[in-house]
Amino acid sequence: MNAVNKQKTVFDINKIRADFPVLTRKVHGLPLVYLDNAATSHKPIQVIETLDRYYREYNSNIHRGVHTLSEEATAAYENARQKIRRFINASTDKEIILTSGTTESINLVAQSFGRSTLKAGDEIILSQLEHHSNIVPWQILCEQTGAVIKVVPINDAGELELEQYERLLGPRTRLVAINHISNALGTINPVRKIIELAHSYQAKVLIDGAQAVAHCVVDVQALDCDFYCFSGHKLFGPTGTGVLYGKRALLEAMPPWKGGGDMIRTVTFEKTTYNELPYKFEAGTPHIAGVIGLGAAIDYVNTIGIQAISDYETGLLEYATAAASTVKGMKIIGTARHKASILSFVMDGIHPHDLGTILDHHGVAIRTGHHCAMPVMDRYAIPATARASLAMYNTREEVDKFIMAVNAASQVFK
Amino acid sequence: MMFDLKQLYQDVIVDHNRSPRNFGILEHADRKLEGYNPLCGDKLTLYVKMDGDIISDIRFDGSGCAISVASASLMTEAMKGKTIAKAEQLFNDFHHLLTAENAEPDLDRFGKLAALAGVREYPSRIKCASLCWHTLHAVIDGNAAAVSTE
Numbered sequence: 354m355n356a357v358n359k360q361k362t363v364f365d366i367n368k369i370r371a372d373f374p375v376l377t378r379k380v381h382g383l384p385l386v387y388l389d390n391a392a393t394s395h396k397p398i399q400v401i402e403t404l405d406r407y408y409r410e411y412n413s414n415i416h417r418g419v420h421t422l423s424e425e426a427t428a429a430y431e432n433a434r435q436k437i438r439r440f441i442n443a444s445t446d447k448e449i450i451l452t453s454g455t456t457e458s459i460n461l462v463a464q465s466f467g468r469s470t471l472k473a474g475d476e477i478i479l480s481q482l483e484h485h486s487n488i489v490p491w492q493i494l495c496e497q498t499g500a501v502i503k504v505v506p507i508n509d510a511g512e513l514e515l516e517q518y519e520r521l522l523g524p525r526t527r528l529v530a531i532n533h534i535s536n537a538l539g540t541i542n543p544v545r546k547i548i549e550l551a552h553s554y555q556a557k558v559l560i561d562g563a564q565a566v567a568h569c570v571v572d573v574q575a576l577d578c579d580f581y582c583f584s585g586h587k588l589f590g591p592t593g594t595g596v597l598y599g600k601r602a603l604l605e606a607m608p609p610w611k612g613g614g615d616m617i618r619t620v621t622f623e624k625t626t627y628n629e630l631p632y633k634f635e636a637g638t639p640h641i642a643g644v645i646g647l648g649a650a651i652d653y654v655n656t657i658g659i660q661a662i663s664d665y666e667t668g669l670l671e672y673a674t675a676a677a678s679t680v681k682g683m684k685i686i687g688t689a690r691h692k693a694s695i696l697s698f699v700m701d702g703i704h705p706h707d708l709g710t711i712l713d714h715h716g717v718a719i720r721t722g723h724h725c726a727m728p729v730m731d732r733y734a735i736p737a738t739a740r741a742s743l744a745m746y747n748t749r750e751e752v753d754k755f756i757m758a759v760n761a762a763s764q765v766f767k
Numbered sequence: 768m769m770f771d772l773k774q775l776y777q778d779v780i781v782d783h784n785r786s787p788r789n790f791g792i793l794e795h796a797d798r799k800l801e802g803y804n805p806l807c808g809d810k811l812t813l814y815v816k817m818d819g820d821i822i823s824d825i826r827f828d829g830s831g832c833a834i835s836v837a838s839a840s841l842m843t844e845a846m847k848g849k850t851i852a853k854a855e856q857l858f859n860d861f862h863h864l865l866t867a868e869n870a871e872p873d874l875d876r877f878g879k880l881a882a883l884a885g886v887r888e889y890p891s892r893i894k895c896a897s898l899c900w901h902t903l904h905a906v907i908d909g910n911a912a913a914v915s916t917e
């Protein structure tokens with residue numbers, strides 16, 4: 354674990370809330386209660402100002418110019434990469450590939466690592482809990498290579514069935530791709546164990562950490578994962594930014610995925626040589642402001658401490674779960690022993706979509722639908738759930754408002 | 768605001784959601800089509816029986832949110848006995864009602880269907896209200912390819 358994450362900090366909820374301008378906003382005349390953090394999180398003023406400053410003061414392209422603005426932008430961009438590296442405790446900046454998001458990170462691994470190493474009959478293990486972005490890229494890869502997908506089922510609580518997982522592992526397993534925390538149910542998966550088991554079969558492991566980075570400590574070296582993917586926008590940073598961590602030896606061996614500027618060393622029409630890591634995988638002008646903003650988001654999280662955030666959210670989830678149990682007709686979907694601050698649920702006699710509209714009228718923003726995880730919905734034989742996902746800036750009073758709004762919805766459909 | 772939440776989920780909609788009319792499979796239907804709204808997972812199957820160019824019977828089944836179920840229920844009530852030309856006319860009028868700004872619902876023309884005008888305030892919900900209508904439109908257009916979804 355790195356030193357920054359261990360720092361002692363004070364968790365001051367009022368101060369945190371004051372840093373997020375949007376939280377003062379009203380919706381339908383009522384204070385916003387934003388409980389859709391698993392979809393995307395809000396941005397603190399520190400991030401907003403960082404973006405603003407970039408465009409006002411040193412907007413320019415990176416790794417290209419010798420002029421002052423370009424030097425400044427390049428330094429800020431590379432500085433953000435270092436912050437990201439420290440945040441997940443990778444051993445070198447070369448292992449931090451900047452992408453547009455989790456989705457692109459996963460596609461990069463599928464098309465570069467997957468396509469260059471998998472053969473017909475090779476096996477990829479996924480879980481029933483995956484987001485579509487950790488399913489479809491592998492299906493595309495299977496069509497290209499003839500590899501096949503195996504799926505780890507979940508139990509009624511929404512936990513992976515580890516015995517089944519062990520049974521699926523075998524000499525043909527090349528890759529295991531599983532999320533750290535499920536966006537649909539909140540289950541925290543035993544990724545350490547999953548990785549260890551996969552490695553005993555020489556299989557590589559990709560962890561989809563989209564839901565994890567803002568809610569628990571991530572240490573890629575302690576996990577020993579081969580790839581770790583996440584998005585900046587769920588970590589209080591800008592949309593259109595993301596990270597692929599990969600072990601250096603793997604990344605070195607992988608062919609480039611996208612071709613273009615920045616990812617080359619020399620180009621002639623006869624032969625092109627590629628740039629070194631991490632630039633080999635970063636073709637074209639990236640979201641420069643966004644990446645610098647993501648660095649600011651990480652600074653912000655570090656001033657609070659990810660462990661302190663995690664502890665606070667655990668308390669908030671317990672409170673919300675207890676409150677939910679008092680609501681007539683409310684059934685929580687996903688009751689894993691290890692859960693992040695996500696409350697997925699259905700209501701007797703009220704379709705989630707109607708619930709979402711009614712809650713919005715009470716100023717409460719939740720997500721309703723299949724959460725890009727249709728196989729999870731199929732598992733519970735429901736078309737959709739309503740989902741309240743909590744972040745560090747949410748409070749017990751907000752949970753109370755949410756519960757009151759759910760009760761009000763029940764009145765409408767009484 | 769012209770329509771508030773109470774008006775959206777007014778009694779007509781809650782009632783038609785709880786006890787939808789013309790609900791269930793129509794035996795000996797001439798035409799049948801499934802409509803699907805991936806946003807909320809609404810899945811409705813529409814069954815139509817024609818007598819010449821008159822919709823002699825119409826039923827639906829499936830599951831969906833209150834808006835889509837109530838809309839299908841109200842639509843089947845309104846469509847039974849209509850000629851294809853009249854049905855098309857109502858489809859166009861209703862489409863206008865859902866999408867046009869400030870179109871005061873004409874109660875004479877729409878009757879209980881006017882209850883659905885409130886979804887205008889909720890752009891993401893217009894699809895819920897219009898799902899069964901688009902399905903019917905495809906059915907009476909006799910679009911053979913679309914009709915055979917199974």
Ligand SMILES: Cc1ncc(COP(=O)(O)O)c(C=O)c1O
Pocket residue numbers: 391392453454455456457484486487532534535536561563564584725
């Ligand atoms: C578990 C999980 N994986 C992947 C993604 C995709 O992230 P993005 O859309 O930012 O690429 C999400 C976001 O919804 C997610 O929750």
